[in-house]
Amino acid sequence: MNTPTDERASSDTREAIMEATFRALSKHGYNDLRMRDIGEEMEMTRQVIHYHYDGKYDLMSHFLEYIIEQYEGSVEVDSNAPPREELDARIDQCLFGPKFDDFGHWDRMKVYHELFTYAQNDERHREIFNTHYGRIRSSITEVVEDGIERGVFRDVDAARMGQLITDVIHAARGRKLSLGHDDAPEETRAAIDEFILDSLYLDE
Template sequence: MKKKAEERKNQILRAAFQAMSVQGYNSVTLQSIADHAEVSKGVVHYYFKNKEDTLSQLLEWLTNKIYNYELASVNSESTPLGKLKAYVNSVFVAPEKNAKFYRVYLDFLSQAGQNETYRKINHHFYQNCWGITSDIITSGQKTGVFEQNINIENTSKTMRAIIDGLLIQWLMNEDINSHQYYKETCYQSFLDLLKVN
């Protein structure tokens, strides 16, 4: 019974993601989320208190999902450079997926100034991301692949800023095919930052 409830909740969250990617934060409603999930509005209300509760849980669900995917990709590799490459590949996953996520994510960030819950969820997401890159840097320093004097905390934050900056630039670019260029630029920027030996 619990598993079925979890599946239904995830179905609604996927629908909320779809609805928000099409309509945007301000226009999405519980009814449009219900329509995308092909359930009644009452079913949405059963699992979520209101629109803000639904969207807060959506942001948390989305960022956790992304973090877990990136972590699994990195952990599937054994060498520091393999981990770094896997991380970039998992971040620049595919044009369609990146575009959909960042359209929704930027909508959330535009609300974060007035919404402490969103800020907290995003900070937790960033801490998770910094954790991934910190582990990659530590592993590279131990094996002598990366510069020893790098400040791990600062460099991890810079790496996340590079990712977001490049993906936002790519999203604003008319040329959808430039995704590969931005992915390669990200990887090269990381190599330069980490001063690969």
């Protein structure tokens, strides 16, 4: 039976492997990545990785889930916050990310985006990305529905609004990462305010 200490140690080991994977992927890219590259980024032996994961593919699948957990679990909005405040927080989180002590948001998004490009040929990874996309869209849709019910948002199709905002965010990420348009997130945030949110909010 695992004790709390054992579980904590296992969690710490997992995090160390995941963070080492971030660094290794950033240096080598997905195609050229070897397990030994990840091992070189850790203060543990490479055998620890093989003990926890059945090879590179299994590790990458868990790594994707780790990235997603970091972002989905880091939106902090007061349960009593007005819908406008919560919607702003969720959009900002998706565009600008949470704060990290090491290996910042766009470094992490670069790795995420590279793996995203391979998902079209990988059913398991595509399913992980689809689930993540669905949760982001749903979280935005739910805020829009709440705003409509409270009478502060116009009576729009909340699901389509959630999908539109989510798609615009993904396009901005891709433009920055693939095309090098560094101002894309800020420009997109301003466009969301002007062309989407201003038309969503009821006049106060």
